Amino acid sequence: MLDAAQAVVLRAGAARLTLDAVAKRAGMSKGGVMYNFPSKAALLEAMIERLVARNVSAHAAGTAKLPDRPGRSLKAYVMNSVRALDDDDRVSAALLAAVANDPALLEPAARYFAQRFASISRDVPFERAALVHLATEGLWMLELLQLSPFTPAQRARIVRRLVKLSEPGADA
DSSP: OHHHHHHHHHHHOGGGOOHHHHHHHHTSOHHHHHHHOSSHHHHHHHHHHHHHHHHHHHHHHHHHTSOSSTTHHHHHHHHHHTSOOOHHHHHHHHHHHHHTTOGGGGHHHHHHHHHHHHHHTTTSOHHHHHHHHHHHHHHHHHHHTTOOOOOHHHHHHHHHHHHHHTSTTOOO
């Protein structure tokens, strides 16, 4: 059902995400959807939780591939965040718009951001982790909204600098 909900959001936008649309896309009755998600809010929350879980998993996998030294978690975060945008990124943007009027639905994402920042800043200076985090999130958001003023060459330079800043001994 979450795959069907994601497909609806990607095809028609979050404004068209309804339990009826998810049921139709999933090939089941609305009652079947409502058994698992009694409301649109419950469905949105489950979708956000799934995106958070996917990000946690991607970060863990990226971290495991790097040498165990200070900045490893921060570097894995940067490398995961600057990859090419995918469907999860597009769904994230659509869900952000959908839940803007109900801050309680953002609670799983807020917890994730707080936990993620604590993790990526654990073994590097706070200011460096904060600057890298803010720059990475800003780059992601500009690209997601197709507002980035950077050429591909400039973006590559920014990404190299962010990665370098995540490494031990880097100057913020």
